[in-house]
Amino acid sequence: MSSNDLEICKRFAAERAVLDREFKGNVVVGIGSGSTVVYVTKCIAETITRMNKEAEKDGRKPDLNVTCIPSSFQAKELILRNNLNLGSLESFPLVDWTIDGADEIDSQNNIIKGGGGCHTQEKILASCSKELYIVGDYTKYSPKLGTNWKKGIPIEVIPVSYVAVKRKIECRLGGEVLLRMAVMKAGPVITDNSNFIVDWRFPEGIDNWKDIETTLKMIPGVVEVGLFIKMAIKIYIGNEKDVKIYDFSPSNE
Template identity: 35%
Template sequence: MAADLSPIDKAKFVAARRATQFVESGMRVGLGTGSTAAWLVKCLGEMVREEGLKITGVPTSTRTAELAREVGIEVISLDEARWLDLTIDGADELDGKMNLIKGGGGALLMEKIVATASDQMIVIADSGKEVETLGAFPLPVEVIPFGWQTTKLLVEETLIGLDVLGRTTQLRMNGDAPYVTDEGNHILDLHLKRIGNARQLSLVLNQIPGVVENGLFIDICDKVVLGHGDGRVEVRDFAAGLVSEDRYDFLDDGNVFTDISD
């Protein structure tokens, strides 16, 4: 199967597959949302079925919960788990300081709650998600439906005094109707082009009445696993100052990781 993937899907697959090495039996694991996180859930499901891995998963969206149950992972709520050993999730953008933009899939609120309720968060992504400065990807901001147009105006006024290159805001749509999150809220997508001070922007946005949460993840990520289309996968542990690289060989018989360097 893996040999038939496109380069971008290979990159996502190897990042997800490599990240499963951080998961141990008995763990309570936060399961992210998005295309790369879906690969992770499928890989973990395979380990549950074929290797006897025993984990409980806390999904960050209803679609992740459905996929997890489908592949055989026991699913519980965060209230039941209370605290997690590990969360593994994707990112829409990440910079060299481990700052992230998340929420392209509409699950940023649950993703941030689950990630911060974990001993460790690992981000998995294809190498194209790494940027020098955040902002090319629209920043999602979750807002309550009541008065959302007023909230949108307040956000636009606030952006005038901040270090961003663009200030266009759009209500995310689902066909002809506003997109609705799992929590019943709407999402404003902020087309900022460049975010000069992500920490400041995150703090200021969350002070605006009507804003529930924003898609900037600051000081939350502990490790990054970056996949490449040629099968290489890089693991960065920022706290330990370690970088390692492996390669996944897409062979018809016996796909295995081959250590390249430490």
């Protein structure tokens, strides 16, 4: 499948996730990061415009007020570019719902995020949201983590600690830990929080991801781990024809 076809799959998933949401009154929306979220913000803006025009056509005063909370610098730029209302967690610590992308998703609702280096803020935003929805194209869905995503688990670390963190992870859990290096500049990638990212290329056979997440987060110097364990309510996977929805809401467990 061509890159253009993959973009269509991303758009299908993003639009379905947005159109399934309720827009009424005052709504606080979390905006994730990544390539699929570009379509999410565009669809949110189009939905607001359409609903306001419908209200005016019916002689009603538009009463929809949507505030968008960004998870990264990229998300903030997308919100502003689409003329959406920009908010913050300081002003809106409780978010109605968030839509975000992913690097890999398995059948048990375990998700790898952080390929773009934003997973700390993404996880904070997700934790403040009543509901988290994940969108992606069909290449993001795997029977188990590590099937398609070969770059490892992103881990944000305090810069002074990265060598110690690397050593502890490799000794305790195996695999290989690599400091993520920048592409267009010399030196490591710097997150929005001014930290480093290391990528843990984990060994095969791991299935206890909740225990793994806890072990990693207990290492001094680790800020956040790019594992989102059973946090999503629904996952929208776009393919060339339609969207597959995986429902993990409590009523379906």
